[in-house]
Amino acid sequence: MSIKLSFAKMLALAIAGCATMATSPSFAASVAVLAFTNSVILTSEAMIERTEVDAGGRESTALKQPKDVIVVPGDRVIFTLRYVNKGAEPATGFRATNPMPGPVQFVSVAEDWAEVSVDGGATWGKLANLKVAVKGAEGNVDTLRQAVAEDVTHVRWIFTSAIPPGAEGSVSYRGLIK
Structure with a gap:
């Protein structure tokens, strides 16, 4: 029972505060809804992806809200950030950064x-182009190795075009419960 609660609680915390908007230093957050001074509003949602088999043996994929299932290690999660520009002006320079829960x-x-970071947000790029420092016995960096999915600490989207007034859309990433 404690495993179910701890994963559910951690996932709820991850959903509630995982996105930030980098072009605005001040923002108000309330349970998975973030509003920014430039009038772009982000909402964050996580869904658990499950494979279901019907009576005929056919498999299908279903998305479940975390509150409706027991979340366990190995579950696949889809995080979706939806955005809408509620302002009267285009939102320029918009970027959304999501730390990995x-x-x-x-x-x-x-x-x-989209870009990822493997060092807490200090550097960004495509995963295939990033390296991770490997420390030796004395704690010094001995070598660099190719970064892998397990190393990702943040996901970031930089919108190259302005988001027009009233425009909305979404971005997403997939994860796996450890």
Whole structure:
């Protein structure tokens, strides 16, 4: 029972406060809804992806809210950030940064223009282009190795075009419960 509660609690915390908007230093957050001074509003949602088998033996994929299932290690999670520009002006320079929640390992991002970080947000790029420092016996960096999905600490989307007034959309990434 404690495992079920701890994973559910960690996932709820991950959903509630995982997105930030980098072009605005001040923001108000309330349970998975973030509003920013430039009038772009983000809402964050996590869904658990389950494979179900019907009476005929056919498999299908279903998305479940975390509150409706027992979340366990190995579950696949889809995080979706929905955005809408509620302002009267286009939102320029918009970027959304999502730290990887502690109980979740990065798997993939839906948008090919998204970037990831493997060092807490200090550097960004495509996972295939990032390296991770490997420390030797004395704690010094001895070598660099190719970064892998388990190393991802943040996901970031930089919108190259302005978001027009009233425009809305979404970005997403997949994770795996550790």
